[in-house]
Amino acid sequence: MSKFISQKLNELEAYVPGEQPQDRSYVKLNTNECPFPPSPYAQRLARQAAGKLNLYCDPECGVLTSVAAETFGVNKENIIFTNGSDEVLNFAFLAFCDKDTPAVFPDVTYGFYPVFAKVNGVPYREIPLTASMEICAEDYFNAKGTIFIANPNAPTGIALSLDKIESILKNNPGNVVVVDEAYVDFGGESALSLLNKYENLLVTRTFSKSRSLAGGRLGVGFASKEIIADLNKIKYSTNPYNVNSMTAAAGVGALLDKEYFEANVRAICENRAYMTAGLQKLGFTVLPSSANFIFAKKDGVSGGELYRSLKEKGVLVRYFNKARLTDFVRITVGTKEETDALLAATAAVLEEKL
Ligand code: PMP
Numbered sequence: 001m002s003k004f005i006s007q008k009l010n011e012l013e014a015y016v017p018g019e020q021p022q023d024r025s026y027v028k029l030n031t032n033e034c035p036f037p038p039s040p041y042a043q044r045l046a047r048q049a050a051g052k053l054n055l056y057c058d059p060e061c062g063v064l065t066s067v068a069a070e071t072f073g074v075n076k077e078n079i080i081f082t083n084g085s086d087e088v089l090n091f092a093f094l095a096f097c098d099k100d101t102p103a104v105f106p107d108v109t110y111g112f113y114p115v116f117a118k119v120n121g122v123p124y125r126e127i128p129l130t131a132s133m134e135i136c137a138e139d140y141f142n143a144k145g146t147i148f149i150a151n152p153n154a155p156t157g158i159a160l161s162l163d164k165i166e167s168i169l170k171n172n173p174g175n176v177v178v179v180d181e182a183y184v185d186f187g188g189e190s191a192l193s194l195l196n197k198y199e200n201l202l203v204t205r206t207f208s209k210s211r212s213l214a215g216g217r218l219g220v221g222f223a224s225k226e227i228i229a230d231l232n233k234i235k236y237s238t239n240p241y242n243v244n245s246m247t248a249a250a251g252v253g254a255l256l257d258k259e260y261f262e263a264n265v266r267a268i269c270e271n272r273a274y275m276t277a278g279l280q281k282l283g284f285t286v287l288p289s290s291a292n293f294i295f296a297k298k299d300g301v302s303g304g305e306l307y308r309s310l311k312e313k314g315v316l317v318r319y320f321n322k323a324r325l326t327d328f329v330r331i332t333v334g335t336k337e338e339t340d341a342l343l344a345a346t347a348a349v350l351e352e353k354l
Contacts, residue, residue, distance in 0.1 A: 008121055015115040018318055027341045029332040030316040032154075032183075032293050034212040034268070036335075039260040042213070042253030049249035057245035059236070064248045064255075068220060071255045072192060077225040080232060081251070083242045085182055085206040085219030089148070090116050091234045092202060092221075096146040096176040097122035104145035106135055108324060110154050110180065129156070133287060133295075133324075137164035141171035150180040152188045155320065155330040157289030162189040169198045176227065178202045185210035185265050186272070187290030192222060199224045209292055210265050211254040216247040268292050272333045278343040282350060297327040298350075306349065313345040 001010075018031035037043070061081040069076045082088040093116040097103045103117045103124040117124040127139045133156045140147055147168060152159040169177050169191075177200055179191045184205070191203050202223040208214035221231060235242060243251075254261065272294065276286045279296050286296045297303065303319035306329050310317055318330045331342065 009119070012118050013115070015112045019316065021316070024314070026311075026314050026316040027334070027338050027345075028316050029334050029338060029342060030318040030330075031214075032209060032291075032332045033214045034209060034264060034292070035338060036212055036264045036267075038212045038216070038250060039253055039257035041257040041260070042211075042250040045249040045253040046216075046246045049245045052245060055245075057241050057243065057248060059240040059242075061243050061248050061251075064243075064251045067252050067255050072222065074192065074195060074222055075225075078195060078222055078228060080221045080223075080228050080235065081243050081248070082219045082221065082235070083239075084208065084217040085180070085204045085221075086112060087242060088204050088219050088221040088231065089113075089178070089180065090120070091231045092146070092148075092176070092178050092204075093117055093120045093122060094234055095230045096178075096202075097124075099123065101175065102145040103148060104140065104143045105148040106153065108133065108153070108156065108322075109148070110150050110182075111320070113148050129153075129324075134158055135160050135164075137167050140168045143172055143175065146175055147172060147177045148180060149177070150182065151191070152183045152186070152290040154183065154291065155293070155318070155325070155328070156287050156295050157183070157291040157293055158287055159188040159290035162191065162193070165189075165191050166194060166198075169194065169201055173200060176200050176202055178204060180204050182206045183209060183291035183293075185261075186268060186292045195222060195224075199226070202227055207251055207254055210268075211251075211261060212264065213247070213250055213254055216250050218243060218247050218251045267335075268333050271336055271339050274336065275331065275333055275339045275342065278339065279346065282343070282346055293330050293332045295328050295330050297329070301350070301353070303327055303329045306346075309349040309352075310342075310345050313348065315342050315345045317342075 065076050065079050068079055105113045107126040107128045130136050184190050205220050207218035279286055284296045284298045286294050303326050307319040
């Protein structure tokens with residue numbers, strides 16, 4: 001840090017993303033990416049767009065927005081595209097939180113939320129998950145702040161029903177409720193159907209998981225046209241060209257190649273069941289996941305210990321050095337072969353420990 005950094009950022013601890021090691025090849029199950037490459041159609045459209053990189057991209061993402069409106073059954077004015085869903089989430093912290101309107105989210109959730117609050121200089125309040133690591137909807141009634149709920153939640157993978165999400169919306173009419181649906185395609189119930197009913201709803205989605213575009217950085221927000229206008233005010237005051245033309249083109253392909261998307265989601269869900277059963281056989285407790293990752297623990301083995309031992313064997317998973325989470329590891333659901341490699345490495349680690 002230089003001596004020039006502003007006072008407001010002096011104390012800020014940045015978010016630490018999952019490792020992206022370049023030193024050797026790993027079975028990489030640590031950052032919830034999709035193990036399958038982008039749809040061939042998405043790749044073709046991105047290649048075509050590369051020939052026009054001399055021109056600025058369309059700040060309105062016009063073609064992509066039309067295709068998304070069709071795909072998700074919403075109006076174009078209810079959509080904003082961003083550089084990953086991290087960006088639309090950051091916009092929401094900036095637009096809808098204030099000194100008197102803190103951000104409100106679970107104590108165990110996406111680790112970026114507190115960082116977004118801090119970098120934007122807004123207060124936040126954390127609400128503990130229940131003993132079974134679930135979100136209790138009633139705890140969010142009249143929360144007097146802007147609510148951020150990841151559904152399914154991360155890193156637990158546990159989903160909240162649409163009824164419960166609706167009850168939170170109903171009981172916070174004066175505040176925005178952001179439902180972060182990064183993992184919804186793997187088994188959650190989307191709140192998109194409530195868009196016309198609640199003016200306080202903002203749904204965010206990502207193309208990083210189910211649509212294989214993590215490296216392209218594409219996220220999307222759905223809300224009333226007034227909320228979208230607020231978010232656009234920030235976008236056009238910071239970086240109107242936030243989605244580059246190759247990514248926007250790839251996004252169109254990813255949405256239109258429905259068969260590819262559905263086959264990949266199906267494969268991940270099958271592998272999730274296979275991975276869960278394999279780990280349970282090895283004595284693990286696995287939380288019920290509706291996402292493309294599982295959260296698992298085994299008595300007598302700490303999350304950190306398992307993470308390090310698996311890394312030595314060439315398998316990368318994620319662990320969190322945080323209260324209530326240190327017993328667990330979070331494992332991305334990969335291909336069948338990657339799952340077999342994980343199960344074999346885990347069995348070997350347990351054997352060495354005995
Ligand atoms: N929300 C949640 C809950 C996540 O886990 C992630 C991925 N780390 C994101 C949002 C952001 O994803 P991206 O910026 O790649 O769209």
